[in-house]
Amino acid sequence: MRRMCVALSALLLFWIAGNAQSSRPSKDATNATTNSVHGFPQTVRVRLWYLRPPHELKLRADAGQTRYRKCASCADIALTTLAMRAVASKIQIDSDKADASELRVSGSFQITALNGPPLREDFPIEIRASDGHLLVTASMPMEEYIAGVLAGETGNFKSDEALKAMAVAARTYAMHFGSRHAVDGFDFCDSTHCQNLRLTDVDARLRRIAGSTAGEVLWYDGEPAATYYHAHCGGTTEDGHYILGNDEQRAPYLKQHADTYCVRSGGNQWRSEVSKRDLQRALSAEGVNVPGQLRSVAVLHRTSSGRVEFLTVTGSQSITVPALTFRSAIGRNIGWDRLKSNWYEVRVEGDHVAFHGRGSGHGVGMCQTGAEVMGEEGRSYREILSFYYPGTKLGVGAQGTQWQQLTSEDVELFTTRPDRDRALMPLATRLMHESEESTGLIYSGGTKLKVYPTVAAFRDATGEPGWVAASTRGHTIRLQPADLLRDAGTLESTLRHELLHILVESHAKAGTPRWYREGLVLYLAQPNGGTQRSGSFDSVAALERALRAPVSEQELREAYAEAQSRVAKLAQQHGKVALVDWLQNGLPAQ
Ligand SMILES: [Zn+2]
Ligand SMILES: [Zn+2]
Secondary structure (H helix, E strand, C coil): CHHHHHHHHCCCCCHHHHHCCCCHHCCCCHHHCEECCCCCCCEEEEECCCCCCCCCEEEEEEEEEEECCCCCCCCCCCCCEEEEEEECEEEEECCCCCCCEEEEEEEEEEEEECCCCCECCCCCEEEEEEEEEEEEEEEEEEHHHHHHHHHHHCCCCCCCHHHHHHHHHHHHHHHHHCCCCCHHCCEEEEECCCCCCHHHHCCHHHHHHHHHHHCCCECCCCEECCCCEECCCCCECCCCCHHHHHCCCCCHHHCCEEECCCHCCCCCEEEEEEHHHHHHHHHHCCCCCCCCCEEEEEEEECCCCCEEEEEEEEEEEEEEEEEEHHHHHHHCCCCCCCCCEEEEEEEEEEEEEEEEECECCCCCCCEHHHHHHHHHHHCCCHHHHHCCCCCCCECCCCCCCCCCEEECCCCEEEEECHHHHHHHHHHHHHHHHHHHHHHHHCCCCCCCEECCCHHHHHHHHHHCCCCCCCEEEEEEEEEECCHHHCCCHHHHHHHHHHHHHHHHHHCCCCCCCCCHHHHHHHHHCCCCCCCCCCCCCCCCCHHHHHHHHHHHHHHHHHHHHHHHHHHHHHHHHHHHEEEEEEEEHHHCCC
């Protein structure tokens, strides 16, 4: 589980990162702009023309107000038509002598690259140039992205229910693999690397299908499932283990099973051949060097579904080649139509190697042909999904978790593992009493503690990045799995930090700046720390902005350090009692 590792290393930073969005929602601008419902991204950033970025683009206003600007804070310019090309890392605009390093376009417009069809858009795009190419990133509604994936990945499904099943699978897949392009500054590319996106073919029906399942995701164990899909399994799906490798072996919903649906539609058998010479070249292009001249190819081992796992390729000597490598060598260098799947017999006929196979695609997860047959036979998309991903749960928000509520005098605990998490209640009570004692403030409300079973469930429910260990809204503290925090040695300090926040927020005079509230919590949690650091922010306004909407974990860390250091200095000069008084009655003018 890749994500878990990222979060674990970052958990050590929790006390600094642990409160990106705390404080009362009514006062908190961050909460108002959170881009999610139940933690789902509603807007996704998609890189268009990812594999072949264009050198030139043409834009034409479609209707209403179409505008562009040359930087985030630049003035809007009305757009009717605009032609541009990339020159090294600059954008050269036909009607404009000054080059731009970026363009932001909004409104309704058509965008045309090379000789492709015009793409109609009414969501904002950003254009940059790099190495003589234009890099176009669109910020589009999640459901428009899903409609585009349906256009790109399903061909022309007749059954609405099969399309709905695909919409859920595509959305879940996107959520599961959503971090692949995080370093590039966008969420998904438009190629099959992520999912094939064909925005030019989106129509009203695909939008309706995406919208009718909006936000629905397949969950397994608190995580969006790895919902692989393929064109035709040939009658038996493949165990995900063969393409996922070891780190995703916990995917019992991707087990091999018989599929009696797709075979009814026929058309699953195929024959093809490649010349020995082309095959040898294709293999060598992928780094598989057959000694001498390629003479024969034979199946060495099959998986339990019957698909080829290893082949023996013989020249002057024999070598063993994994079937996945063999297929991608032929696909990339000769054509993907030659070896449609790994389920085949192989024979050598003269100069040629002949294949007789069945199915199309890797065979893991949902068989699109079978889904279409199920849909046409009157099965619902829920039935289709539970047939191809058995054991997953369909829902909006983290599903598959059974919340249980435990109550003590002043703490309500929501957990999926009451036996393990029960001890958090007396711990929270003790820490709150200590906080009250150290500040002289009394907290009169109750405290709700919600402990998520996995980092992903926490992240999806709170909208926080995985490196945030906990967050507080009102008097509810939402925590990552307590075991993880305990293992990282940060459980008690995380909880103390969040409880101090509840205490501080419940007494803060309206309008108390954020740096003061955050800094006071950090100072109270660690009265001897944080005096050495200062000077990363040149104004209070910059510090406030960084605390409200940090652009990175690093910036948030610096902002916390700065807030803590400011409050610690005030404490040295005026004492803690004065700090608590200012919290309730307002900061002195200077
Ligand atoms: Zn991608
Ligand atoms: Zn099938």
